[in-house]
Amino acid sequence: MAEPAYTVASDSETTGEEKTYTLPEIAIGIDIGTSQCSIAVWNGSRVELLKNTRNQKIMRSYVTFKDDIPSGGVSSQLSHEGELLSGATVFNMKRLIGRVDTDPVVHASKNLPFLVQTLDIGVRPFIAALVNNMWRSTTPEEVLAIFLVELRALAEAQLKRPIRNVVLTIPVSFSRFQLTRIERACAMAGLHVLRLMPEPTAVALLYAQHQQQASHENMGSGSEKIALIFNMGAGYCDVAVTATAGGVSQIKALARSTIGGEDLLQNMMRHLLPDSENIFKSHGVKEIESMALLRVATQDAIHRLSSDNNVQVDVDLGNGVKISKVVDREEFEEVNRSVFEKCESLIIQCLQDARVEVEDVNDVIIVGGCSYIPRVKNLVTNICKVKELYKGMNPLEAAVCGAAVEGAVASGINDPFGNLDLLTIQATPLAIGIRADGNNFVPVIPRNTTMPARKELVFTTVHDNQTEALILVYEGEGNKAEENHLLGYFKIMGIPAAPKGVPEINVCMDIDAANVLRVLAGVVMPGSRQPAVPVMEVRMPTVEDGHGWCAEALNRNYGATLDLVTIQKKA
Amino acid sequence: MSLLTSSCYLLPWSKPAQIHGYLNFSKHSKLLRQECTTVRCCSSRSWQTPRAQHNYYELLGVSADSNAQEIREAYRKLQKQHHPDIVGQKGHKYTLLLNEAYEVLMKDDLRRKYDESINQMRIRLGENNTPLGNSTWKGPLRPQALFVDENACIGCRECVYHASNTFIMDEARGCARVKVQYGDTDQNIEVSIESCPVNCIYWVKREELAVLEFLIQPQPKAGYGVFGGGWERPANIFTAAESFKKQLRRQAT
Known part of the structure; x- marks a missing residue:
C-alpha cells in the first residue's frame, strides 16, 4: 500500500541533463548569521552551497562603509580583522534588528567597535560607522540589505538567472516585528521572502531528508524518529524537538534565547579587562x-580553547594597556557559567514542552558556531544522556541547507527520487494573545501550537x-501585558x-503556513447567531515603531474604560 | 461564511462504510479549492457548538478505536497531501481542521471528552454492528443510563406509554428498548420503570451501555444443515457483557 505521495509530471521532463535552471524558479536558501552567512540552492539533485570569489562557502556577516560605496563580507577582499579597527565596519546586525534602545541586547552591543547609541526611551538605537572621521548613520535593515544584495549578485552570477524568492533562516526568538524588519531588508535588496524559517526547524527538515534517504536505501518503512536539535550561533541559542517519519518533520516544541557566542565573547573580554566598558565608553578613534x-584577541583565544586546554593571550591595546595572560578552559567555562546554565535549561524546557522523555530521543543534533566548544557539546550529551551526537551534518551548513531544501519544496519542485518528498509542520515559537482581565496577557494561540493555527477565545x-472595546494584541510569554511585545491594536465599536x-466578544487568531497572522474580532449578543457589527479583520503586526510608547499612550487615554475580560469556558 | 458550514459541505462522506478506509479525497478537491478562495472569516464558529461538526475520525480516515500511532500516521499522510507548503494557500483550511482533529485525538483527556460528545465508545464492536440498536442522548451525558433487558421484556408497552420520548417499541423483536437516554422528565422515567411488570428496565453505568446495547442485538447463529441457524442473543446479558469485556482486555494486552 506504500504509494508514493508525490507525483512526477512526466518522466521525460525531469530526467536527463541538467534542466534545473529552466524550471520554475527555485527559491534559494540564505542563512544570515550574527557573524557568518551562507547561501545554498537545490540544484536538481542535492543542495549546493554557493562560493564567493574567494572560494568561501561561509562568509563573514559585516559591512564596511568606506568612501561612498559600502561593501560587505561577501565581496570584500580586505581582512575583516584589519577593518574592525577603523570603526568603519558594522556587524552583529542580527542582534540589533528590530530592537528598541531599552532592550538589554542593544545595551550589550554598545561595546562593539562602532557606534551604538541609546537614549533609553523605547525607540530604535542610533547606529553609525566611522568613515573619514565622520559618524555615518545607518540602520540594521540597511546593513542587512547591502549584504543581501551582495549575496543575490553572487547567486545570480553563478546560477545565471535572476533571483527573487528566498527562504531565510531566523532565530526562534525573533518577534513578529523583527520578522517584518527582516522582510523589509529583503525588500530593499529586491528579494521576496517565501518563508522565514526558524533555524532549528531548517535543520529538522534536513534531518527529515536524511532519514527519508536512509529509509529508501534500506527499503524500510521508516519508523518515527525523535530528534533534539540544539543550535547555538553567535547571537542566539535555539532548541527544537522534532518527530520525523516518512519525510514529515513535525516540530513538537521550540525553546529560544538571545544568548550566544557574542555573550561568551563579551564575558571573556570583561574577564580579561575588567574595566573595559568604561574605557571604551567615549567611542573615540583610539578606543575603537x-x-x-x-x-x-579574545575571539582567537576562545577558538583556540576548543582544542587546547590553555592559551596565552598577548595583546597591546595602546594607551599603556597591555594584557598578557594565560587562560585555561576551566576559567573560560567558569566565566560563562550562566550562559551554559541557560543552555541547559533551554534543552530541559524544550523536552518538557514536547512531552518527550530523554530516553525517547533517537538523535541529538548540534549545530551552529558554538557547537565546537567542548563544554557546549558536553552539556548537550549529558542532558540527553547520549554518548554520540548525530553525525552527517556540517554544523555550520545545516541551517542553510535546510533552508535551500525548504526553498525547493515551497517552490513546488518535485524530485524523481523522492528527495523533496518532505514537509515541515511548524509550531508557533511564542504565544499570541490580547490584553484582558485587567493588565494580563491572555494567550489565544499558545506557544508550540501546530501551524497553520486558528484559535479563538x-x-x-x-x-x-x-459600546467600545480595545483589542491590544501581544506576543510573548509574560503574564503581564507590558512584558510582551505589542503587535497591534484596534477598537471594536x-x-x-x-x-x-452580556455581549460576547469573539477574538479569533489565524496563522497560515507562511506565518501571516490575522486577528479577527466580532461581537455577538446572546440568542443571536449573527455578529452584531461587521467583523473586523486585521493583519498584524501593525505597530511600526516605539511599541512601549503606543501601549503607554493607549493606557493614558483610555485607562480601563475599554477593557475586556475572559469568559470562562463552561466545562 | 463560516468555516464549519463550509467544511460540512466539504466533507460529505459520513457513511459508516467509509470510516475504515483511507479517504479518496481527489473528488472533493475541486470543492475545496472553490471554498478556500472565497472564505476567510471564522467568526461564526463559537456561536455554534464547536464539537460534533465533523467527525475527527472520519476526517483523519481512521477508525474510532485507532491508537496514537495510527492517528499520527494518518495525520502525517494527509498533511503531506494538503499542507499549504505543498498545495498552496488552498490547503490552509483543511490543514486547520487536521490540526484541530489531531490535537484533540492525541490528548487522552480531550479525546475522551470528544468520544463522549459523539457518543462513540472506543471498543471494537464487530462488523455487522448496526447503529439502529444504540440509544442517543438528550442533554448532557450522565453517569447512569437506561437499559432494557430484551430477553426479559414481554412487550407490554407500559414504559412506552409513560415515557414515549425515551422508550420505543421494537415491533420486529417484539420488545421495548431505549431510544433516547433521558428523553422524558426524570419523573416520567421513574414511573415507567416502576410500571414494568417484569422489572426489565435497568440503570447501568454509562460506560457499560455500549457493550450491553451491542450484545443485546440478536446475532445470526451458525447453522448445521437443516439444524440451527436463525438468531440468538446471550441468555444473561449482564454476565455476557462481563465476559465480553474480559475478552477485550485480553486482546488488548
Whole structure:
C-alpha cells in the first residue's frame, strides 16, 4: 500500500541533463548569521552551497562603509580583522534588528567597535560607522540589505538567472516585528521572502531528508524518529524537538534565547579587562581600535580553547594597556557559567514542552558556531544522556541547507527520487494573545501550537453599556501585558448597549503556513447567531515603531474604560 | 461564511462504510479549492457548538478505536497531501481542521471528552454492528443510563406509554428498548420503570451501555444443515457483557 505521495509530471521532463535552471524558479536558501552567512540552492539533485570569489562557502556577516560605496563580507577582499579597527565596519546586525534602545541586547552591543547609541526611551538605537572621521548613520535593515544584495549578485552570477524568492533562516526568538524588519531588508535588496524559517526547524527538515534517504536505501518503512536539535550561533541559542517519519518533520516544541557566542565573547573580554566598558565608553578613534584589538584577541583565544586546554593571550591595546595572560578552559567555562546554565535549561524546557522523555530521543543534533566548544557539546550529551551526537551534518551548513531544501519544496519542485518528498509542520515559537482581565496577557494561540493555527477565545465587557472595546494584541510569554511585545491594536465599536458581561466578544487568531497572522474580532449578543457589527479583520503586526510608547499612550487615554475580560469556558 | 458550514459541505462522506478506509479525497478537491478562495472569516464558529461538526475520525480516515500511532500516521499522510507548503494557500483550511482533529485525538483527556460528545465508545464492536440498536442522548451525558433487558421484556408497552420520548417499541423483536437516554422528565422515567411488570428496565453505568446495547442485538447463529441457524442473543446479558469485556482486555494486552 506504500504509494508514493508525490507525483512526477512526466518522466521525460525531469530526467536527463541538467534542466534545473529552466524550471520554475527555485527559491534559494540564505542563512544570515550574527557573524557568518551562507547561501545554498537545490540544484536538481542535492543542495549546493554557493562560493564567493574567494572560494568561501561561509562568509563573514559585516559591512564596511568606506568612501561612498559600502561593501560587505561577501565581496570584500580586505581582512575583516584589519577593518574592525577603523570603526568603519558594522556587524552583529542580527542582534540589533528590530530592537528598541531599552532592550538589554542593544545595551550589550554598545561595546562593539562602532557606534551604538541609546537614549533609553523605547525607540530604535542610533547606529553609525566611522568613515573619514565622520559618524555615518545607518540602520540594521540597511546593513542587512547591502549584504543581501551582495549575496543575490553572487547567486545570480553563478546560477545565471535572476533571483527573487528566498527562504531565510531566523532565530526562534525573533518577534513578529523583527520578522517584518527582516522582510523589509529583503525588500530593499529586491528579494521576496517565501518563508522565514526558524533555524532549528531548517535543520529538522534536513534531518527529515536524511532519514527519508536512509529509509529508501534500506527499503524500510521508516519508523518515527525523535530528534533534539540544539543550535547555538553567535547571537542566539535555539532548541527544537522534532518527530520525523516518512519525510514529515513535525516540530513538537521550540525553546529560544538571545544568548550566544557574542555573550561568551563579551564575558571573556570583561574577564580579561575588567574595566573595559568604561574605557571604551567615549567611542573615540583610539578606543575603537583598542576595543577591536581586544575583541579579535579574545575571539582567537576562545577558538583556540576548543582544542587546547590553555592559551596565552598577548595583546597591546595602546594607551599603556597591555594584557598578557594565560587562560585555561576551566576559567573560560567558569566565566560563562550562566550562559551554559541557560543552555541547559533551554534543552530541559524544550523536552518538557514536547512531552518527550530523554530516553525517547533517537538523535541529538548540534549545530551552529558554538557547537565546537567542548563544554557546549558536553552539556548537550549529558542532558540527553547520549554518548554520540548525530553525525552527517556540517554544523555550520545545516541551517542553510535546510533552508535551500525548504526553498525547493515551497517552490513546488518535485524530485524523481523522492528527495523533496518532505514537509515541515511548524509550531508557533511564542504565544499570541490580547490584553484582558485587567493588565494580563491572555494567550489565544499558545506557544508550540501546530501551524497553520486558528484559535479563538470569547471575551466580554467590564462596564454596563460599554459600546467600545480595545483589542491590544501581544506576543510573548509574560503574564503581564507590558512584558510582551505589542503587535497591534484596534477598537471594536458599536457594541449594543447591555449590562456588563452580556455581549460576547469573539477574538479569533489565524496563522497560515507562511506565518501571516490575522486577528479577527466580532461581537455577538446572546440568542443571536449573527455578529452584531461587521467583523473586523486585521493583519498584524501593525505597530511600526516605539511599541512601549503606543501601549503607554493607549493606557493614558483610555485607562480601563475599554477593557475586556475572559469568559470562562463552561466545562 | 463560516468555516464549519463550509467544511460540512466539504466533507460529505459520513457513511459508516467509509470510516475504515483511507479517504479518496481527489473528488472533493475541486470543492475545496472553490471554498478556500472565497472564505476567510471564522467568526461564526463559537456561536455554534464547536464539537460534533465533523467527525475527527472520519476526517483523519481512521477508525474510532485507532491508537496514537495510527492517528499520527494518518495525520502525517494527509498533511503531506494538503499542507499549504505543498498545495498552496488552498490547503490552509483543511490543514486547520487536521490540526484541530489531531490535537484533540492525541490528548487522552480531550479525546475522551470528544468520544463522549459523539457518543462513540472506543471498543471494537464487530462488523455487522448496526447503529439502529444504540440509544442517543438528550442533554448532557450522565453517569447512569437506561437499559432494557430484551430477553426479559414481554412487550407490554407500559414504559412506552409513560415515557414515549425515551422508550420505543421494537415491533420486529417484539420488545421495548431505549431510544433516547433521558428523553422524558426524570419523573416520567421513574414511573415507567416502576410500571414494568417484569422489572426489565435497568440503570447501568454509562460506560457499560455500549457493550450491553451491542450484545443485546440478536446475532445470526451458525447453522448445521437443516439444524440451527436463525438468531440468538446471550441468555444473561449482564454476565455476557462481563465476559465480553474480559475478552477485550485480553486482546488488548
